[in-house]
Amino acid sequence: MLPSVIMNSDKSDHSGKFFNWREKAFPYLLIAPAIAVLLALSIYPLLYIIKISFQTGSGESIKWSLSNFTRLFSDSFFRDALLHTLIYAIVALTFEFLIGLGLALLVDRPLRGRNVFRAVLLIPMMLPPVVVGVVWRLMFNPNFGAINGTLKSMGANTDALTWTASPALALASVIAVDVWQWTPFMFLILLAGLQAIPQEPYEAAMVDGANWRQTFFHVTLPLLKPAILIALLLRTMDLLRVFDQIFILTEGGPGFATETVSLYIYRAAFRFFDFGYAAAMSFVLLALTNAISYAYIRLLQRQETA
Amino acid sequence: MKATANHARRSSLTRVARYALLAVAVCVAIAPVYWMLTISVKTEVDQFASPPRWFDFSPTLAHYIDAFSTRSFGSFLLTSAIVAALSTLCAMTIGTLAAYALARFRLPAGLNKRLSLWILSTRMFPPIVTAVPLFLMMRDLRLLNTIGSLVVVYTAFNLPFVVWMMIGFFRELPRELEEAAMVDGDSRLGALRRVVLPLAAPGLAATAVFCLIVSWNEFLLALVLTQTEAAMTLPVGIAGRVTQYEIKWGVMSAAGVVAMMPILVFALSVQKYLVRGLSLGAVKG
Known part of the structure; x- marks a missing residue:
């Protein structure tokens, strides 16, 4: 770990040149292990994936070309996966934001049992994604699942409601699971944002005779904007890379109905062992999420300086 | 009226x-x-x-007994616990040191900001993007199906989070406290150990709990890096059996409940810092 020289630094050489050198090097020694780990396990893999994205074939017959990238344009499966990912992200984000904001507004007033409510709402979000998959397989199962069972006992005809097994409903079903799991995240961040808004602007609005709608659009929303942006950016980044729950619930099926980019990359790499093509697709996914993470980091920086 | x-x-x-x-x-x-x-x-x-x-x-309780004594879920559980604990320990040690340096020393050329943003940006890679090269690297190093490979990968995965969170917690502590300790004859590291870390203990604990949660829940990298039962974590073990043709629902659910319990306890214990952790320190909550 750390050189013992530093651990046992004694005061006698505080004025010496050696001490100065040591004092200067000290912060770098503290940072070095972190940088080494990230270089080896984040940056090197990134360079590695760029390298293999230009390779086709394996072993002795490796060829260098752009063919993995040109293949992307003619691959209708990739196009569908990209489309599913975008639909998934946009629809889930919209519902999570609207419901989360609604709940946050309901709770951002004197409320008995607010902490209990907040704690209970945490549960879906903290669950291991694999467990979320198990939970919703039990709910969605057409034969003995809780949803269809309950509907049936109320007299509904559930023959067509096969949820994740139906090509028409599967994407909507996995999106619903995402909304169930991650609306609490929006709720928590937005509630924290709402509670950080001081009382004065509201009082001023009341003195000016603003009604609730004017207050909401001209006071609450503008002041909540930083929290909204952070919540939306973080969620978008996660939505674009979604893998776990869909893998457990449908494995991308039925057919190709719920295949997202992450699942398709997984399939290409670990089912067909086509690592070069998987790498090229990873590149596209990375570019897509990078734009959003860049926006997020810029926003963070502004928060930092504010 | x-x-x-x-x-x-x-x-x-x-x-x-x-x-x-x-x-x-x-x-x-x-x-x-x-x-x-x-x-x-x-x-x-x-x-x-x-x-x-x-x-x-x-x-x-038959399904619990079935899952954990006659099937291998007990061993998956143990693997999950070991991987989560070791990777959290490594990420916390390496990350806290880096965070302390970035929070307390003024480095030349705006390095503080540049380094911390660079560290944060590595957190933003989608897991599937690193999963493919990590699989190939671990295969070449003959480290597939080892607990060690998961510990190393999760350490790197949690590290940016630890650095970013701990910078925030260190900045909230008054600098004068360590300066006083150093005037009293402590070395830098002595001051860090005897004065700063105890004061940052709530932040350290919360950050560690977040790392435990992330490692415990992680699925994709574990799926890619481990295929043998001996090195499987609980999520991968559960997933492998959910997608099989005939599913034992009671056993699955029992394993799911056991996988979820520690996480719920952890989550409740860091409620106060939850918003901060979820937004990587951007919203103080």
């Missing part, structure tokens, strides 16, 4: 509506989880009953 009575009635109505809406939200949030809980303690007859039995069934 009438206006105020109307007003009062309307406001008590909206209050009822508000509590009703929140009650619906609570039900939607926990009903599916509760359903899994019931499946894990139901006999097969009750599991497949129609209409579904939400409350009236005779509980049994």
